[in-house]
Every structure is written in C-alpha cells, then in structure tokens.
Amino acid sequence: MNTEHRSGCPINLSLEVFGDRWSLIILRDIIFGGRRHFRELLNGSIEGIASNILADRLKRLMELGLLTKADDPSHKQKAIYSLTEMAITLVPIMAHLGAWGRVWLPVSEELSIRAELLEKGGPPLWDRFMDELRHEHLGAPVKTPPGTATVRRQLQAAYEAVVARKPQATAG
Amino acid sequence: MNTEHRSGCPINLSLEVFGDRWSLIILRDIIFGGRRHFRELLNGSIEGIASNILADRLKRLMELGLLTKADDPSHKQKAIYSLTEMAITLVPIMAHLGAWGRVWLPVSEELSIRAELLEKGGPPLWDRFMDELRHEHLGAPVKTPPGTATVRRQLQAAYEAVVARKPQATAG
DNA sequence: CGATCTGCTTGCATGTTGCAATCAGTTGCA
DNA sequence: TGCAACTGATTGCAACATGCAAGCAGATCG
Structure with a gap:
C-alpha cells in the first residue's frame, strides 16, 4: 500500500x-x-x-x-x-453521482432507472438502503418492519420492468 | 475525444x-x-x-x-x-466527497475546514454557492442580497483562521 | 476419474502518467 | 531597442497502469 x-x-x-x-x-x-x-x-x-x-x-x-x-x-x-461501514456510507455519493450523470450524460433508460428512484427517494431511502446493507454485510439487526420490500429488490424490480417494457415500445 | x-x-x-x-x-x-x-x-x-x-x-x-x-x-x-452549468452542479458531489473524506480519511485540519462548513451549511449553502459561481462564470444575475459575504470568501476566511490558529496551538 | 468451477496470477502489448526541459509569443521595464 | 519575465502550452523519456488471453492449483460434482 x-x-x-x-x-x-x-x-x-x-x-x-x-x-x-x-x-x-x-x-x-x-x-x-x-x-x-x-x-x-x-x-x-x-x-x-x-x-x-x-x-x-x-x-x-x-x-x-x-x-x-x-x-x-x-x-x-x-x-x-x-x-x-466505510463503504456503506458511500451510498449518498453513489446517489449523487447517478443523479448528476442522469442529467448530463447519455445514460441508458434501463440502467438509470435505479438512479432515478434513488434520487426521488432522497436521504430517507438512502438511509433505509444503508441499513439493509449493514444487515447484509455487517450482520446488524434489521430496523425496517418485517415484510417491507427491500430497497435493492425495489430497484431491481423497477429495472426489470423497464427492460420488459422496452421491446413493446419498439413494437408499438 | x-x-x-x-x-x-x-x-x-x-x-x-x-x-x-x-x-x-x-x-x-x-x-x-x-x-x-x-x-x-x-x-x-x-x-x-x-x-x-x-x-x-x-x-x-x-x-x-x-x-x-x-x-x-x-x-x-x-x-x-x-x-x-454542468460543472457547477458538481458542488453537491464535492460537498459529499469532502464530508466522506473527513470521516474516513486522514485529512488535515486546515484543508478540511471548508468541507466541514460546506457539510454544516447543507443544500441551502450549496445553492447559494452555486448561484455565486453562476454569476462569476456565466454572468448570471446575483440572487443573494447585496452586502452578503460570498460563500467562497466565508470558506476562505475560515481556512485562514485555522492556519493562523495553528502556530498558537503548537506553542501553547 | 475427469470435467467443471473456484479465486487468482502471469506474460505481453499498449496506453497513460509524471517529471524536467523546452517552446514561441507577449509584456513590462530600462 | 534590448532583454528578462511571464503566458499557455508541447516534447522526450522512463515508469507505471491497463486490458486481453491463457494458465494455475485446489475443490467440487457426477
């Protein structure tokens, strides 16, 4: 090093x-x-x-x-x-980077839907996501109420929805 | 390119x-x-x-x-x-990068005072700063009331205050 | 036992970086 | 007029980083 x-x-x-x-x-x-x-x-x-x-x-x-x-x-x-924890606290930076890129750079629709949701969700969503990561990676207890869809799953679902919609948009 | x-x-x-x-x-x-x-x-x-x-x-x-x-x-x-404008909108990312670095990396006191103020000021301060930059670099009209100390000047003054205090701290 | 999977390393060609020196044109001063 | 200092760069060269393809030994599966 x-x-x-x-x-x-x-x-x-x-x-x-x-x-x-x-x-x-x-x-x-x-x-x-x-x-x-x-x-x-x-x-x-x-x-x-x-x-x-x-x-x-x-x-x-x-x-x-x-x-x-x-x-x-x-x-x-x-x-x-x-x-x-050091890496988990990069989530807000990732969110900002994604938001900035979405405004100024030639992003693809399906790959930027996550950034869009992350931007719309704002700091409260980032905090929820960071808590999930702490649970997943550091073994911390879960703070979100049971049964709540995880943030990552929400982001993933949104991504898949865009991918699924894409061929239709081309066809119609 | x-x-x-x-x-x-x-x-x-x-x-x-x-x-x-x-x-x-x-x-x-x-x-x-x-x-x-x-x-x-x-x-x-x-x-x-x-x-x-x-x-x-x-x-x-x-x-x-x-x-x-x-x-x-x-x-x-x-x-x-x-x-x-593309570059000016990087201010929030800079602020987050500075805040993250201040927490996790061996920053020096005098060089991190700006990041600290920027973090404490939050989005309202960032917006004021971005308006100043728009005025300075893009010729946009000033939105801040006249007589207000510019954000950059405030940050610079804080930096100089830390530098001035440093030798005293060592001596006393 | 052999095919496949695991994280990871090696060799090699190419691209990028950093340092020091240098460039030609502009300016200020005598 | 002469000349040093300053302007935004550029060049040569050595060191380092990158990307690709191939290969490694150990573990697992059928």
Missing part, C-alpha cells in the same frame, strides 16, 4: 481512494447488484473488467478498509466479500 | 468523466480556489500537477463540456477558464 498522500484535502484523499476507473464500479456492483464473489463481479460486470484488475482492486479496497473477505462455508475456495 | 462508453450506467458515465486522479482536483481549485488561469492552477496546486497533465485535462474538460475558455483582455496569451 502506498501510504503517501498528495495532500490532506478531503476531496483529494477521497479521490486517492476511488479516483480511478474501476474501484467505484466494483463497489456499485456489490452495493446495488448484491454481488459477493469474485466470479459474480467478473462475469456480471457490464463494463467488462479484466480479472487481474478486479483482483488488484479487491485487494486494494481491502487494504483501504472498504471491503473485508471471508470464507464461504459452502465452498472452500470461495471467498465472500463484505462491505465495511 | 473518445466517444465510446463502457456502459450507459449513470455512475459509470460519471466515472468516465472524472474518474481519474486530476480532473476533480482541477475543478475543485476553480470552484473553491477561484483560479481561472493556467498558471494559477499549475502553481497553486498543492497536489503538484504537472503542466502537461493540466493542459491535457483542461482540454478534456472543455471537450466534455465542463469548462469553457475565453481570451483574457489584459494579456493576449492569457486564457480564462470558466465553469459551465
């Missing part, structure tokens, strides 16, 4: 953590895609990350304290990656 | 814009430092950007629509860089 810093500016230090083309993408897939294994991250990546880059970034993110790694009891060679 | 995108995901597209180690640093210096010229950005950079990288990033940010360039009437070879 390189422990030298260019400056003590918070924006700079944040950029030193995820100011590259892959780190946030990996965290995004873990946070919103629910991926926990190396292969899931590798094969599920729509951006097509290379395996050596993925391995390098996972290692880096662990060293930086954003991820932890544990054995998967179902398979002795499988590893489960978990978010730390 | 590379117009190929890895995916239409808003987070990914945002990362393609400023997912590198310098673009946001440059925008930060323009937004919070009020720097408008090449030399100001080059010599004022605490992170020590190289001139070729600066030239490259300024060009890139212009092509991406985050900056515009105009002649400085006082000097035929001087250029003035201005933020576009």
Whole structure:
C-alpha cells in the first residue's frame, strides 16, 4: 500500500481512494447488484473488467478498509466479500453521482432507472438502503418492519420492468 | 475525444468523466480556489500537477463540456477558464466527497475546514454557492442580497483562521 | 476419474502518467 | 531597442497502469 498522500484535502484523499476507473464500479456492483464473489463481479460486470484488475482492486479496497473477505462455508475456495461501514456510507455519493450523470450524460433508460428512484427517494431511502446493507454485510439487526420490500429488490424490480417494457415500445 | 462508453450506467458515465486522479482536483481549485488561469492552477496546486497533465485535462474538460475558455483582455496569451452549468452542479458531489473524506480519511485540519462548513451549511449553502459561481462564470444575475459575504470568501476566511490558529496551538 | 468451477496470477502489448526541459509569443521595464 | 519575465502550452523519456488471453492449483460434482 502506498501510504503517501498528495495532500490532506478531503476531496483529494477521497479521490486517492476511488479516483480511478474501476474501484467505484466494483463497489456499485456489490452495493446495488448484491454481488459477493469474485466470479459474480467478473462475469456480471457490464463494463467488462479484466480479472487481474478486479483482483488488484479487491485487494486494494481491502487494504483501504472498504471491503473485508471471508470464507464461504459452502465452498472452500470461495471467498465472500463484505462491505465495511466505510463503504456503506458511500451510498449518498453513489446517489449523487447517478443523479448528476442522469442529467448530463447519455445514460441508458434501463440502467438509470435505479438512479432515478434513488434520487426521488432522497436521504430517507438512502438511509433505509444503508441499513439493509449493514444487515447484509455487517450482520446488524434489521430496523425496517418485517415484510417491507427491500430497497435493492425495489430497484431491481423497477429495472426489470423497464427492460420488459422496452421491446413493446419498439413494437408499438 | 473518445466517444465510446463502457456502459450507459449513470455512475459509470460519471466515472468516465472524472474518474481519474486530476480532473476533480482541477475543478475543485476553480470552484473553491477561484483560479481561472493556467498558471494559477499549475502553481497553486498543492497536489503538484504537472503542466502537461493540466493542459491535457483542461482540454478534456472543455471537450466534455465542463469548462469553457475565453481570451483574457489584459494579456493576449492569457486564457480564462470558466465553469459551465454542468460543472457547477458538481458542488453537491464535492460537498459529499469532502464530508466522506473527513470521516474516513486522514485529512488535515486546515484543508478540511471548508468541507466541514460546506457539510454544516447543507443544500441551502450549496445553492447559494452555486448561484455565486453562476454569476462569476456565466454572468448570471446575483440572487443573494447585496452586502452578503460570498460563500467562497466565508470558506476562505475560515481556512485562514485555522492556519493562523495553528502556530498558537503548537506553542501553547 | 475427469470435467467443471473456484479465486487468482502471469506474460505481453499498449496506453497513460509524471517529471524536467523546452517552446514561441507577449509584456513590462530600462 | 534590448532583454528578462511571464503566458499557455508541447516534447522526450522512463515508469507505471491497463486490458486481453491463457494458465494455475485446489475443490467440487457426477
């Protein structure tokens, strides 16, 4: 690990953590895609990350304290990656990044529906989502009332609804 | 300009814009430092950007629509860089990045006071600041009542106060 | 026992970065 | 007029990062 810093500016230090083309993408897939294994991250990546880059970034993110790694009891060679609180608190930043991208960049409809819902839900939704992640990744007790649809499932359902609607829109 | 995108995901597209180690640093210096010229950005950079990288990033940010360039009437070879609305709307993201960095990373006190104030001020302060930037960079009319201290000046004053206090703290 | 899956590494070609030096044109001053 | 300082860049070069394809050893399944 390189422990030298260019400056003590918070924006700079944040950029030193995820100011590259892959780190946030990996965290995004873990946070919103629910991926926990190396292969899931590798094969599920729509951006097509290379395996050596993925391995390098996972290692880096662990060293930086954003991820932890544990054995998967179902398979002795499988590893489960978990978010730390440090990574979970990136949810608002992800939401803002998504909102900004939706306004200014050529986003695709199906991939931006999640960002749209996250933006509309605002901080209350982000908090709910972060609590879910804490439960999932840190084993924290669930705070949401039982039976409530999880935020990730809501986002996923909305995504699938857009995908399902797409061919109809083309046909009609 | 590379117009190929890895995916239409808003987070990914945002990362393609400023997912590198310098673009946001440059925008930060323009937004919070009020720097408008090449030399100001080059010599004022605490992170020590190289001139070729600066030239490259300024060009890139212009092509991406985050900056515009105009002649400085006082000097035929001087250029003035201005933020576009696209760049001004990054203020909330900067604020969140700063807030996150302040919590999790080894920030220095004097360089994080701005982030602290920005966080405490919340969206209302960000909006005021963005209006100031619109006035400064886009020639928009000022919305704040006359006589109000500008947000940038407030942040700058707070920074200088911390710097001035520092030697005392060491001595006493 | 062999096919497949696991996380991860290696080799290699290419692209990006950072540093120092340098560029030509502009300006201010003597 | 002469000349140093300053303007926004550009160049050469070494180091580093990236992406792709192939390969690794151990675990699991049938």
